[in-house]
Amino acid sequence: MIRYTIGRLTSLCLSLLVASMVIFAVVEVVPGDPAAYMLGVNARPDTVAALRTELGLDVSKPERYLAWTTGMLSGDFGQSYTYRTPVSQMILDRVWVSVPLALFALTLTILIAFPAGIYAASRRGRAGDMTVMGATQFGVAVPNFWFAMILVLIFAIKLRWFSAGGFPGWENGLFTGLKALLLPAIALALPQAAILARVMRSSLLDMLNEDFIRTARAKGLNRRQALWRHAVRNALIPVLTIIGLQFSFLLAGGIVIEQVFFLPGLGRLIFQAISSRDLIVVESVVMLLVFLVIVVNFAVDLAYALVDPRLRTRS
Amino acid sequence: MTLPRSLILGTFLSVLFLGAALLSFVWTPYDIQTLSIPSRLQTPSLTHWLGTDQLGRDILSMIMMGARTSIAVALLAVGIGMGLGVPLGLLAAARRGSLLDELIMRGNDLIFAFPSLVIAILITAVFGASAMNAIVAIGIFNIPVFARLTRGAALSLWSRDFILAARVSGKSATRISVEHILPNIANLMIVQGTIQFSLGILAEAALSYIGLGAQPPTASWGRMLADAQTLASIAPHVALMPGLAIVFMVLGLNLMGDGLRDLLDPRLQVART
Numbered sequence: 001m002i003r004y005t006i007g008r009l010t011s012l013c014l015s016l017l018v019a020s021m022v023i024f025a026v027v028e029v030v031p032g033d034p035a036a037y038m039l040g041v042n043a044r045p046d047t048v049a050a051l052r053t054e055l056g057l058d059v060s061k062p063e064r065y066l067a068w069t070t071g072m073l074s075g076d077f078g079q080s081y082t083y084r085t086p087v088s089q090m091i092l093d094r095v096w097v098s099v100p101l102a103l104f105a106l107t108l109t110i111l112i113a114f115p116a117g118i119y120a121a122s123r124r125g126r127a128g129d130m131t132v133m134g135a136t137q138f139g140v141a142v143p144n145f146w147f148a149m150i151l152v153l154i155f156a157i158k159l160r161w162f163s164a165g166g167f168p169g170w171e172n173g174l175f176t177g178l179k180a181l182l183l184p185a186i187a188l189a190l191p192q193a194a195i196l197a198r199v200m201r202s203s204l205l206d207m208l209n210e211d212f213i214r215t216a217r218a219k220g221l222n223r224r225q226a227l228w229r230h231a232v233r234n235a236l237i238p239v240l241t242i243i244g245l246q247f248s249f250l251l252a253g254g255i256v257i258e259q260v261f262f263l264p265g266l267g268r269l270i271f272q273a274i275s276s277r278d279l280i281v282v283e284s285v286v287m288l289l290v291f292l293v294i295v296v297n298f299a300v301d302l303a304y305a306l307v308d309p310r311l312r313t314r315s
Numbered sequence: 316m317t318l319p320r321s322l323i324l325g326t327f328l329s330v331l332f333l334g335a336a337l338l339s340f341v342w343t344p345y346d347i348q349t350l351s352i353p354s355r356l357q358t359p360s361l362t363h364w365l366g367t368d369q370l371g372r373d374i375l376s377m378i379m380m381g382a383r384t385s386i387a388v389a390l391l392a393v394g395i396g397m398g399l400g401v402p403l404g405l406l407a408a409a410r411r412g413s414l415l416d417e418l419i420m421r422g423n424d425l426i427f428a429f430p431s432l433v434i435a436i437l438i439t440a441v442f443g444a445s446a447m448n449a450i451v452a453i454g455i456f457n458i459p460v461f462a463r464l465t466r467g468a469a470l471s472l473w474s475r476d477f478i479l480a481a482r483v484s485g486k487s488a489t490r491i492s493v494e495h496i497l498p499n500i501a502n503l504m505i506v507q508g509t510i511q512f513s514l515g516i517l518a519e520a521a522l523s524y525i526g527l528g529a530q531p532p533t534a535s536w537g538r539m540l541a542d543a544q545t546l547a548s549i550a551p552h553v554a555l556m557p558g559l560a561i562v563f564m565v566l567g568l569n570l571m572g573d574g575l576r577d578l579l580d581p582r583l584q585v586a587r588t
Contacts, residue, residue: 011424015424023437143565149547150554153547157547253521255432256524256525274440293429
């Protein structure tokens with residue numbers, strides 16, 4: 001297991017390194033000088049030069065890349081070109097909305113998908129299975145931002161149970177914060193839950209055809225007992241991989257949902273940064289998102305190896 | 316042989332939207348460039364089947380024009396994914412275990428770490444928002460999907476007897492990949508292509524909704540929804556209709572993909588008969 005972990009960890013570090021190079025290279029393609037852009041067309045050359053020095057833009061690109069990456073390692077993402085505040089602080093203020101939203105949505109996804117998938121598999125071919133599968137077909141086809149608009153229309157505007165947008169902050173209490181994130185999380189979770197329920201069902205059906213289930217049935221367990229005691233646990237292995245992938249979709253999907261609900265998360269930060277050409281913020285937020293995706297996939301790989309010992313030996 | 320019901324329903328829905336998109340090149344019920352403020356926000360009626368928007372434009376006509384954008388973006392993105400992903404997957408399988416195989420697969424892993432939305436944000440930050448950039452962003456995300464699938468399917472074929480026979484006859488790895496592997500994995504690619512096409516429709520709508528995709532005056536379902544957001548409480552149909560168009564288009568493509576898989580997978584055919 002230690003060798004496997006070291007191998008995966010090396011791969012993780014390499015992926016992060018290459019990802020940081022790609023992000024930096026892509027953003028650096030942008031023509032124009034951020035300092036000149038910030039000061040406007042009438043700025044004096046010496047003022048522009050002074051600002052370039054202040055922002056660290058007067059050194060070569062490799063030096064800037066090194067400064068950016070080494071800074072990130074110590075939590076310093078540089079200074080926003082527009083707001084002149086540390087990017088790390090801006091991210092920190094927003095990450096407390098985006099990450100809890102993704103985690104909340106992931107929890108809802110699992111809470112909806114597992115029972116639905118298990119129920120459908122246990123009633124294969126019957127009305128219950130057909131109903132769940134039909135519902136998941138629709139769930140997969142629904143754009144989450146449109147579903148979010150429908151939720152706002154029903155629960156915020158018509159019924160007035162929730163606010164139509166905004167986030168009051170965690171300092172007003174956990175319940176208030178979770179209530180503000182509930183509709184966005186449901187909107188994010190529904191399509192992912194539909195996908196996961198289908199994966200759960202097909203994984204369970206595969207397991208139900210395995211010899212060990214036949215053995216369990218031969219030992220006297222009924223279908224339901226065999227399903228719960230043996231099949232569900234084994235079916236979780238492929239499901240785990242999908243959950244890891246879904247976290248990245250939820251994190252990225254949150255960018256869109258934040259727009260619907262006017263949530264002050266990473267999504268809104270990145271859009272503000274794009275519109276004001278605050279490229280250091282753009283590259284830092286993108287790097288953070290990619291970092292989270294890679295780390296979650298790494299964690300899934302480890303969890304996978306813990307559940308399935310064959311993987312460790314294969315590596 | 317009976318056709319799967321999902322294939323029939325899915326094909327019907329897909330052809331309906333494709334037909335509407337093609338028809339919009341020569342005819343739409345109303346001109347969407349013409350604004351008619353007096354008839355704004357009308358509910359569905361015999362004059363305007365799906366109602367009108369905040370500028371008095373006919374929603375059915377806009378959905379027909381929007382279908383064109385959605386289908387074009389998703390189709391081209393699938394083209395990029397298939398055009399680059401399939402050859403890469405074939406190459407990786409032909410050179411299994413080599414440095415090239417490792418490079419291709421690790422490159423795929425790297426792209427997977429960038430969700431299509433994040434790629435779109437990067438591209439937009441650099442080159443600005445446009446339908447073309449949406450195509451590139453979704454297309455880049457499609458590449459590893461097709462590369463992985465192709466490699467996996469091709470690897471299982473490389474150990475088969477008919478490939479061994481081709482190798483014995485002196486054919487090169489490239490010729491074997493093109494003449495023997497590719498035709499045998501074509502079905503799989505068609506099914507995956509349908510799935511990626513439907514994901515492309517959703518991605519295009521999301522990108523246009525947040526302003527990173529098609530720009531006005533190009534009609535787009537995502538932009539229609541973005542414009543409708545503040546009007547949903549007074550005229551729900553303005554938000555409902557483009558959303559339903561996306562749902563039924565994606566549903567149609569997914570059902571078609573499921574049906575094609577059932578039809579083209581020989582194991583499932585045996586199971587049915």
